[in-house]
Every structure is written in C-alpha cells, then in structure tokens.
Amino acid sequence: MDTFRYTLPADVVASMTDMQVEIKxxxxxxxxxxxxxxxxxxxxxxxxxxxxxxxxxxxxxxNGDGTYTLTFTTYVYEQHGLSHVSFSLPEGQIARGLGEGTYTSGGCAP
Known part of the structure; x- marks a missing residue:
C-alpha cells in the first residue's frame, strides 16, 4: 500500500466532487x-x-491557511510493484507538498 498527500487551495477542494486516479x-x-x-x-x-x-x-x-491537505492510499494486489499514480486535478491546479516527504510505501497482501 502506498499513501500520497498533497495540498490544494480550499476553494478548489470545495468545488471538487470527483476525480480520476490512474494506477500503473x-x-x-x-x-x-x-x-x-x-x-x-x-x-x-x-x-x-x-x-x-x-x-x-x-x-x-x-490547514487553517486557506488550503487542504488530501490523503489517498493506493493498493496493488498483483505481483508487480507500483510504477506510478496520477491524480486528476481541476484545470490549472498544481498540487503542493509532493516533494516534502508526503509519500509512504508499505506491503499489501494479495
């Protein structure tokens, strides 16, 4: 299992109702x-x-500063390790926090 955290402006998060997540x-x-x-x-x-x-x-x-930090967990149940994960964001948005220790990885039982 792999955990991802990233930060977006509060108004952007409030307008989000769904997203696509690609796992490879x-x-x-x-x-x-x-x-x-x-x-x-x-x-x-x-x-x-x-x-x-x-x-x-x-x-x-x-976060109390006009932003939210979102947390997601991905699970890989097959024999290959995770290659990448892509999260759809509203147009023009760039997630913050990805380079600051916001990714953790652990084993996932099949």
Missing amino acids: AATDSRTYHLGCDFTSAEACGLPVGDDAYAVSFDGAQD
Whole structure:
C-alpha cells in the first residue's frame, strides 16, 4: 500500500466532487473514479478498485491557511510493484507538498 498527500487551495477542494486516479504497475494501467466530499476529514467509504488495484480517499486536513491537505492510499494486489499514480486535478491546479516527504510505501497482501 502506498499513501500520497498533497495540498490544494480550499476553494478548489470545495468545488471538487470527483476525480480520476490512474494506477500503473509494470505494463498494466487502470483508471478509477472517486466521488467524495474532498473537504471531509473522514474517509470516503471503501476503496474503489478491482482484483489488481484499489484507491481510497482517506480524508482531508484543513490547514487553517486557506488550503487542504488530501490523503489517498493506493493498493496493488498483483505481483508487480507500483510504477506510478496520477491524480486528476481541476484545470490549472498544481498540487503542493509532493516533494516534502508526503509519500509512504508499505506491503499489501494479495
């Protein structure tokens, strides 16, 4: 399992109702759709996925400075390790915080 955190402006997060998340391991790439309240501190239901991958929105933290930090967990259930993950963002937005120790990785049982 791999955890990703990134920061966006609060007004952008408040306008988000769904997003696409692409997960790739080796040559297999799949896209999943998350529909959540991305301002919520609570997780958004069960992970979305299939027998190969899954992704969950684990909640948002209001940073008190006009931004939210969003947390997601991806799961890879097949034999290959995670190659990359892509998160769709509203047009023109660039996530902050990605280069500041915001990624953790751990094992995931099949």
